[in-house]
Amino acid sequence: MRLHDLAHVRTGDKGDISQISVIAYRAADYPRIARALDTARVGAVLGVAAGAIRRYELPQLGALNFVLEGALSGGVTRSLALDAHGKTLGAHLLALEIGDGA
Template structure:
């Protein structure tokens, strides 16, 4: 299954740093986010091998917050890249495959593979 099936994102950017919050639609899916959405997977999925990606856990609201330093090619107003804003990165992150080992809050039973 894709991340977009169990979570939504909120994004922001400042200078060359983007921030993406991944928030579970249902808090019962937070353990799946915690296990599947790692800093290394985010870096790889977004093609940001040149960036520092840090993950912060916010279990009280069922969320993970990622800070991507160096992700915006110098900053939104300085970059020649096409639309490198945090919104674009957040939308791209929602296509990340997640690996479920249990029933999600929506009742889907996943067998541990890429759904």
């Protein structure tokens, strides 16, 4: 099962920071998503150092918000790597395979 089966994302970019909010479709799936996504795993999937990622839990909304510092190679307007922008990072994260017991 992939993350996109359980959740959708909203993203934003500001300067050299990207934010990705992972929002469960169903409240019952939030605990599973929270277990599956820690800063180390998100960093490994997106190629961002885990120390540069902060995770905020929003259980009432069934969401996790990840703030990725330094993810945009100097900033959205300075980056030559268009694929590093938030929408692409969010789509890449949704393709993550998560196990049944994650």
